[in-house]
Amino acid sequence: MNNTVISVKGLTKRFGDFTAVNCISFDVKRGEIFGFLGANGAGKTTAMRMLCGLSYPTSGSGTVVGFDVTREGEKIKRHIGYMSQRFSLYNDLTVWENIRLFAGIYGLSKAETIERANEILARLDITSERDTLVGSLPLGWKQKLSFAVATIHRPELVFLDEPTGGVDPITRRQFWEMIYEAADNGTSIFVTTHYMDEAEYCSRVSIMVDGEVRAIDTPTRLKEQFAAESMDEVFRILARGAKRGD
Amino acid sequence: MKQKFSSFIKKESLHILRDVRTMMIVLLIPVVLMILFGFAISTEVNNLNVAIVASNHSESVRQVADKLSANPYFSFLGYIDNSDIDIKLRKGEVDAIIVFDKDYDRLLSQRSQGVDTPPAIQFIFDASNTNIAQTGAAYLQNVISSDLTHQEMLNLHLLYNPQMKSAYNFVPGIMGLIFILICAMMTSVSIVREKEVGTLEVLLVSPVRPIKIILAKMVPYFLISCINLATILLIARYLLDVPMSGGMGGIITISIIYLILSLMLGLLISTIASSQVIALLVSAMVMMLPMMMLSGMVFPIENLPTVLKPLPYIVPARWYIEAIRKLMIMGLPFSAVLKEVGILIFMTFAFMGIALKNFKNRLE
The missing domain is CATH 3.40.1710.10 (abc type-2 transporter like domain)
Known part of the structure; x- marks a missing residue:
């Protein structure tokens, strides 16, 4: 089996005169936690949308979970999980109804749905909350449930778009434990974040500035390369040269 | 694929059922309006x-x-x-x-x-x-x-509504209004809500085709509108004694065409509006008011100044109300409203075309 889940070469997206993403190339390996960093406006979201099959690249090529990003967007969608910064479950539906909905979306059978749902409820220890409206759950639980639902179809690769935005440090910690667990089970994680301490948890990170990938390596080696104490410092050194963003 | 679609419809229905207050309002509005216009408010002069x-x-x-x-x-x-x-x-x-x-x-x-x-x-x-x-x-x-x-030199003979009952005038008008209200406004708000909350993004990344997401949103509102249609027709027939002599089949057929048209209008609004408030405003101010003014429901179209005369031609409610009047009050056969039916169908497809094109562009 192929050991690379994402492989892109010269991926570019232009909107008129504006080049949002300029010729980025990188690989993500199976089971890796890949941190995708960059300031606001650096082109992270656009790049991620192309990888998810939501938007077509202007030029360049690449594959995600073995499918072509320009031609097989629909197939990519079926084999990835996605969780966004903004809360992605329905607050006016119960825990069980949310699970059932996403199981249905990803085409799980009835038996599979029940099996997977019970598994999620047991793992998150919320079996007693099965019929509670998601809106009334504490944020930490919602976050975990959201991740569990995003991976309900056991995708090879999960995209997390700033998953811990606005969450307290303890909850973030617990959330990262979940991410590690998933990675240990062979799921690759592609995560964007604003928190530089989280970048330290990643197996590898890339830093985008002005639509280009300026650095890509393990956090340890990046710190050595830029003679920095922390990822925060690395990021600041790179972001200093940015022409756009906030 | 079928299972995906049905789980979406289930989800949309749950959204509506959970929001008991809104649902009650939606189901009661037609009843209240019919009773209000039918009994309380009337242009007849009594006492x-x-x-x-x-x-x-x-x-x-x-x-x-x-x-x-x-x-x-x-x-x-x-x-x-x-x-x-x-x-x-x-x-x-x-x-x-x-x-x-x-x-x-x-x-x-x-x-x-x-x-x-x-x-x-x-x-x-x-x-x-x-x-x-x-x-x-x-x-x-x-x-x-x-x-x-x-x-006695003058002999006045009032056709179709000899007692000049105002209910006869208002029932078609209310029908024209209610369906726009429920279908267009509710659908557009519910699509825009998902955009606002961010759940639409998640749905778009999922393997479900966008068109199915949209269709699933429309089904429950379509059903609710059918319930409303039944309530309105029953109240009109048995409480207000509106004749309906043109036959129920025709009335229901053209109403369903109008329902679908309203749903498409809702979709169109949702592709333009970026927030729920805007969706509400657009449906209320831009759609409802001109519809009331220009559909002939309240003011006769013939009284409009010449400059505004072409406007009612593009208001769907006007054609619907006219057709319903013919079928309900005048008792004409369905063949008498073929022109209106044709125009409504044409408008439905036009709205659908623009809405889907907008929707696709937005995704990119």
Whole structure:
């Protein structure tokens, strides 16, 4: 089996005169936690949308979970999980109804749905909350449930778009434990974040500035390369040269 | 694939069912409006207070007074003095006064012999409310002139709505309005809500085709509107006695076309609006108000200034209301509304085309 889940070469997206993403190339390996960093406006979201099959690249090529990003967007969608910064479950539906909905979306059978749902409820220890409206759950639980639902179809690769935005440090910690667990089970994680301490948890990170990938390596080696104490410092050194963003 | 679609419909229905208050409002609005317009609000003039001024209460004057007493549209307050006319009107105690000439009996008999005579009866009306005055004067004239049978020159014959019931006018109008309200407004708000909360993004990344997400949103609102259609038709038929002589089949068919059109309009609004508030405003201000003004529901289209005359042609409600009037009130067969049906179908496809194109562009 192929050991690379994402492989892109010269991926570019232009909107008129504006080049949002300029010729980025990188690989993500199976089971890796890949941190995708960059300031606001650096082109992270656009790049991620192309990888998810939501938007077509202007030029360049690449594959995600073995499918072509320009031609097989629909197939990519079926084999990835996605969780966004903004809360992605329905607050006016119960825990069980949310699970059932996403199981249905990803085409799980009835038996599979029940099996997977019970598994999620047991793992998150919320079996007693099965019929509670998601809106009334504490944020930490919602976050975990959201991740569990995003991976309900056991995708090879999960995209997390700033998953811990606005969450307290303890909850973030617990959330990262979940991410590690998933990675240990062979799921690759592609995560964007604003928190530089989280970048330290990643197996590898890339830093985008002005639509280009300026650095890509393990956090340890990046710190050595830029003679920095922390990822925060690395990021600041790179972001200093940015022409756009906030 | 089928399972995906049904789990979406389940989800949308749950959203609606969970929001009990909104659902009650949506189901009750038609009932309330129908009852309100059907019974409470009406352009008919009832209980008009009338007094008579006559120097001698002869047989013929008393005949008129008896007629007024017996008529449900008037309440006869009795005879008053010539000098009281002004005070009574000012105090608002009477709406109309009938003044008989002191030679009324003589003039009446002369006229019956074919002699040309000056008018013998005068109506004095409180015209501060022009509607009441106009309609009331017409009624009163009818009552009095039917008494003077020999002079009857004019024969008024009101077709389709001989009793001039205002319910006949409002029922088609309410139908035109309710479906736009529920289908267009509710669908657009519910799509925009998902955009706002961020869940739409998650759905778009999922393998479900966007068109199915949209279709699933429409199904529950379509069903709710069908329930409303049934309620409206039942109230109209059995409570307001609207004839529906054109046949139920035709009315239901054209209503369903109009429902689908409204859903497409909702989708179109949702592709333009970026927040729920905007979606609401667009549906309320941009759609509803002109629809009420230009559909012929409240104001006759014929009264519009020439510049605005072409506008009603592009208002879907106008065609729908016109067709429903023909089927419900005039009792014409379905073949009489083919033009309206054609226009509505054309508009449905036009809205659908623009909406889907917009929707696709937005995704990119």
